Amino acid sequence: MLDSRIPEGPLAEKWSKHKDNIRLVTPANKRLIDIIVVGTGLAGSSAAASLAEMGYNVKSLCFQDSPRRAHSIAAQGGINASKNYQNDGDSVHRLFYDTVKGGDYRSREANVHRLAEVSGSIIDQCVAQGVPFAREYGGLLDNRSFGGVQVSRTFYAKGQTGQQLLLGAYSALSRQISKGKVEMLNRHEMMEVVKVDGKARGIIARNLVTGEIERHSAHAVILCTGGYGNAFYLSTNAMGSNASAAWRAHKQGSFFANPCFTQIHPTCIPVSGHYQSKLTLMSESLRNDGRIWVPKSKDDVEAILNGSKLPRDLKEEERDYYLERRYPAFGNLVPRDVASRAAKERCDAGFGVNKTGHAVYLDFASAFVRYGKTEALTKGISNPSDETIVELGREVIKSKYGNLFDMYKQITDDNPYETPMMIYPAVHYTMGGLWVDYNLMTTVPGLFAAGEANFSDHGANRLGASALMQGLADGYFVLPYTIGDYLADDIRTGKISTATVEFDAAEKKVKDEIKALISNNGDTPVDDFHRRLGLIMWEKCGMSRNEKDLKEAIAEIQELRKEFHSNVLVPGSENEFNPELEKATRLADFLELGEAMCLDALTRAESCGGHFREESQTPDGEALRDDENYTFVSAWEYTGSPSEAKLHKEDLVYDNIELKQRSYK
Amino acid sequence: MNITLKVWRQKGPNQLGAMETHKMTEVSGDMSFLEMMDVLNDNLIRGGKEPFAFDHDCREGICGSCSMFINGEAHGPGRNVTTCQLHMRSFKDGETIHVEPWRSAAFPVIKDLSVDRSAFDRIIQSGGYVSVNTSGATIDANAIPIPKHDADEAFDSATCIGCGACVATCKNSSAMLFVAAKVSQLSLLPQGKPESKERVIRMVDQMDLEGFGNCTNTGACEVECPKGISITNIARMNREFLSSNLTSK
Numbered sequence: 001m002l003d004s005r006i007p008e009g010p011l012a013e014k015w016s017k018h019k020d021n022i023r024l025v026t027p028a029n030k031r032l033i034d035i036i037v038v039g040t041g042l043a044g045s046s047a048a049a050s051l052a053e054m055g056y057n058v059k060s061l062c063f064q065d066s067p068r069r070a071h072s073i074a075a076q077g078g079i080n081a082s083k084n085y086q087n088d089g090d091s092v093h094r095l096f097y098d099t100v101k102g103g104d105y106r107s108r109e110a111n112v113h114r115l116a117e118v119s120g121s122i123i124d125q126c127v128a129q130g131v132p133f134a135r136e137y138g139g140l141l142d143n144r145s146f147g148g149v150q151v152s153r154t155f156y157a158k159g160q161t162g163q164q165l166l167l168g169a170y171s172a173l174s175r176q177i178s179k180g181k182v183e184m185l186n187r188h189e190m191m192e193v194v195k196v197d198g199k200a201r202g203i204i205a206r207n208l209v210t211g212e213i214e215r216h217s218a219h220a221v222i223l224c225t226g227g228y229g230n231a232f233y234l235s236t237n238a239m240g241s242n243a244s245a246a247w248r249a250h251k252q253g254s255f256f257a258n259p260c261f262t263q264i265h266p267t268c269i270p271v272s273g274h275y276q277s278k279l280t281l282m283s284e285s286l287r288n289d290g291r292i293w294v295p296k297s298k299d300d301v302e303a304i305l306n307g308s309k310l311p312r313d314l315k316e317e318e319r320d321y322y323l324e325r326r327y328p329a330f331g332n333l334v335p336r337d338v339a340s341r342a343a344k345e346r347c348d349a350g351f352g353v354n355k356t357g358h359a360v361y362l363d364f365a366s367a368f369v370r371y372g373k374t375e376a377l378t379k380g381i382s383n384p385s386d387e388t389i390v391e392l393g394r395e396v397i398k399s400k401y402g403n404l405f406d407m408y409k410q411i412t413d414d415n416p417y418e419t420p421m422m423i424y425p426a427v428h429y430t431m432g433g434l435w436v437d438y439n440l441m442t443t444v445p446g447l448f449a450a451g452e453a454n455f456s457d458h459g460a461n462r463l464g465a466s467a468l469m470q471g472l473a474d475g476y477f478v479l480p481y482t483i484g485d486y487l488a489d490d491i492r493t494g495k496i497s498t499a500t501v502e503f504d505a506a507e508k509k510v511k512d513e514i515k516a517l518i519s520n521n522g523d524t525p526v527d528d529f530h531r532r533l534g535l536i537m538w539e540k541c542g543m544s545r546n547e548k549d550l551k552e553a554i555a556e557i558q559e560l561r562k563e564f565h566s567n568v569l570v571p572g573s574e575n576e577f578n579p580e581l582e583k584a585t586r587l588a589d590f591l592e593l594g595e596a597m598c599l600d601a602l603t604r605a606e607s608c609g610g611h612f613r614e615e616s617q618t619p620d621g622e623a624l625r626d627d628e629n630y631t632f633v634s635a636w637e638y639t640g641s642p643s644e645a646k647l648h649k650e651d652l653v654y655d656n657i658e659l660k661q662r663s664y665k
Numbered sequence: 666m667n668i669t670l671k672v673w674r675q676k677g678p679n680q681l682g683a684m685e686t687h688k689m690t691e692v693s694g695d696m697s698f699l700e701m702m703d704v705l706n707d708n709l710i711r712g713g714k715e716p717f718a719f720d721h722d723c724r725e726g727i728c729g730s731c732s733m734f735i736n737g738e739a740h741g742p743g744r745n746v747t748t749c750q751l752h753m754r755s756f757k758d759g760e761t762i763h764v765e766p767w768r769s770a771a772f773p774v775i776k777d778l779s780v781d782r783s784a785f786d787r788i789i790q791s792g793g794y795v796s797v798n799t800s801g802a803t804i805d806a807n808a809i810p811i812p813k814h815d816a817d818e819a820f821d822s823a824t825c826i827g828c829g830a831c832v833a834t835c836k837n838s839s840a841m842l843f844v845a846a847k848v849s850q851l852s853l854l855p856q857g858k859p860e861s862k863e864r865v866i867r868m869v870d871q872m873d874l875e876g877f878g879n880c881t882n883t884g885a886c887e888v889e890c891p892k893g894i895s896i897t898n899i900a901r902m903n904r905e906f907l908s909s910n911l912t913s914k
Contacts, residue, residue, distance in 0.1 A: 065783070124805055130850065135816040139811050
């Protein structure tokens with residue numbers, strides 16, 4: 001049933017051979033073919049721009065007021081590529097290996113290798129577009145390190161790499177819009193996939209300004225609609241980030257893969273109050289220079305909480321740099337899942353350093369000294385005082401992470417140059433997503449998924465700076481080739497009509513759903529339900545999971561879903577700009593997806609990557625994989641309700657990598 | 666703390682709007698301005714009234730969606746912050762806070778505090794890009810060294826988030842800072858040089874066509890820009906524009 005269509009042959013030749021052998025569509029025929037791209041993040045903008053440039057007629061949709069605002073823009077730290085500019089032994093194979101290992105051996109070898117192969121072209125492409133990456137004094141590109149790797153392969157633009165890459169893709173998209181090759185529909189939300197004879201042939205969309213329900217047809221539909229982290233309500237995702245397009249595709253027959261694989265990012269600003277609407281990430285790049293610690297003794301925790309001691313009063317030997325203690329080989333740069341669990345372990349043991357008990361320190365004091373000493377030497381300052389060294393060091397840190405420090409101060413009112421940052425893990429990224437084959441096509445013919453919306457490259461845990469790489473790889477360099485293989489059959493199909501029974505039925509379904517929400521006459525606003533869903537997900541399907549909790553969560557979500565549909569209050573009408581209605585339609589889908597996540601987590605009774613089952617751990621509390629029974633992708637088929645989904649397994653075959661228990665010690 | 670809000674209410678682009686007054690109690694200083702607006706909307710919805718529509722998305726100061734004119738200033742009293750990063754500790758107990766949408770003929774109001782900024786997209790479409798295909802078949806990224814200073818300066822211009830605070834704050838509703846930031850970024854980099862002459866002329870033409878006003882060097886845009894983009898960008902654009910007009914065929 002599941003055919004991943006991975007090409008034959010040696011791993012390193014699969015992609016080039018596949019490109020040589022897949023079918024092409026001639027330039028003249030491309031003009032006869034329409035493609036819809038939903039979403040304008042890195043994957044969506046780059047795909048829409050590339051496909052339009054090749055000659056296809058592209059329609060691009062985003063729910064934001066401009067394609068430039070998709071949440072890729074908020075990615076901070078950087079983008080990986082195996083350029084080996086630093087001559088530290090990097091290679092395509094090493095990037096491939098690190099990514100598979102970092103994903104805890106739950107991703108597809110062939111897809112990850114392809115990703116590593118095209119990574120270098122992404123940097124070339126972005127530089128050619130005028131993306132202002134950080135440079136060294138010699139004028140060449142600078143790199144830094146990210147978690148889970150031992151080389152420096154991360155390209156960056158201060159703490160705003162995602163912004164610069166997205167604006168690059170947006171400029172490529174804008175160029176095609178100006179040529180009339182892309183029709184851009186801002187403030188439009190996809191509400192349904194329309195299938196004709198089993199193939200995706202269009203979508204139903206809602207114009208968010210007028211409320212009008214529109215029909216759009218195409219020969220293929222590509223979903224670049226991001227992840228589903230907002231199922232947790234509080235996450236680092238944007239407020240509008242949602243899973244509706246992917247979930248609706250799932251209900252139309254696309255299998256959903258590994259929904260329980262969610263990434264909890266270790267370094268986010270802790271929750272401050274019940275009105276909290278979202279969480280803010282502090283880039284992983286900070287772990288290059290920041291050291292994470294909590295006090296060794298509970299007396300010191302107490303003293304800090306009651307204000308009798310400041311964190312800087314604690315001597316070195318009174319601090320527990322627990323990552324350096326537990327993982328000496330990688331120290332503060334262990335992968336995200338490992339760092340997050342270690343923070344939770346310390347806080348659960350009572351060493352949390354803020355009033356909620358959910359915070360640890362990220363301290364730059366030793367980096368100030370280290371950089372300060374080097375600066376003093378280069379500036380020829382002899383016998384500098386300690387203050388001068390720290391002052392010089394602060395300037396260096398400022399040039400590297402200034403915007404992040406400013407953001408931290410703005411949100412917390414604490415000055416991180418004076419006192420350590422307080423951080424705690426938060427939901428950040430979802431590795432699971434729509435199941436796709438090697439061509440990035442879902443189980444519905446003609447329906448593709450790219451970027452965070454698909455599941456293919458990150459296994460059970462994504463390494464830092466790999467999301468930007470994957471989004472652009474899919475959009476610039478993979479889909480433009482692989483989609484031709486499918487569309488080659490459509491050169492004689494002609495325009496797809498929207499005046500068909502299939503479109504009638506899909507439009508009616510969408511209108512009925514909206515009508516039901518608007519005319520519900522309940523008394524509780526949408527966000528109230530979303531917060532409650534988030535709490536269930538965070539407590540029972542978050543950093544640590546067990547059978548009992550997951551079963552409870554499933555029952556609670558079912559109950560909450562019922563209550564939502566009987567008691568939600570959506571003000572206004574459907575024929576106008578109505579942000580509350582948008583939230584309600586998205587939450588209706590999260591309330592189903594949340595259950596699917598719990599079911600998947602329950603079914604996978606092993607720990608791997610971001611998925612930690614308490615029943616499956618080593619004696620010292622590390623995640624314990626069960627390769628014998630779980631070396632597969634869980635691909636769920638929708639059969640009428642989330643709890644009745646049918647599990648299909650895609651066995652993962654590792655011919656080029658030996659499966660090992662991951663160790664960063 | 667307790668505050669009084671006067672918020673702009675406007676049903677649609679062609680309807681008349683007016684300020685509406687709401688009292689808020691128990692506002693925490695750690696709330697962001699938008700979280701305070703969330704609480705207001707929650708109260709309104711529970712009371713059977715319409716919430717205020719406003720644009721927002723990332724809530725970390727980078728997407729450029731949020732756009733409130735607070736107490737007569739774009740993004741409120743803070744410097745180098747967007748509305749979403751403005752926190753209620755910036756206000757005093759008992760204060761009255763006025764909240765309005767961006768006001769510019771080129772940014773028509775959609776509803777309440779939400780405006781249509783697609784004019785910015787059309788300006789970028791007129792030339793705010795390097796005409797390079799996305800094939801990846803370009804030269805190696807390190808083939809052209811770029812002086813660090815130029816790269817850093819281009820980056821500073823490129824940090825524009827397209828929020829429109831410059832337009833909202835300018836007495837002429839000029840979009841010069843927005844356009845100049847993009848023109849500067851690309852003219853500072855070797856990749857953008859080949860098209861720099863045509864680019865600046867096309868983008869300025871489009872800016873005029875959209876109905877934005879001209880620059881009279883008051884410098885308000887620079888003060889209110891949440892990303893601290895300098896008006897030296899405007900000087901650079903003027904220079905590019907003049908030399909392009911004088912030297913193009």
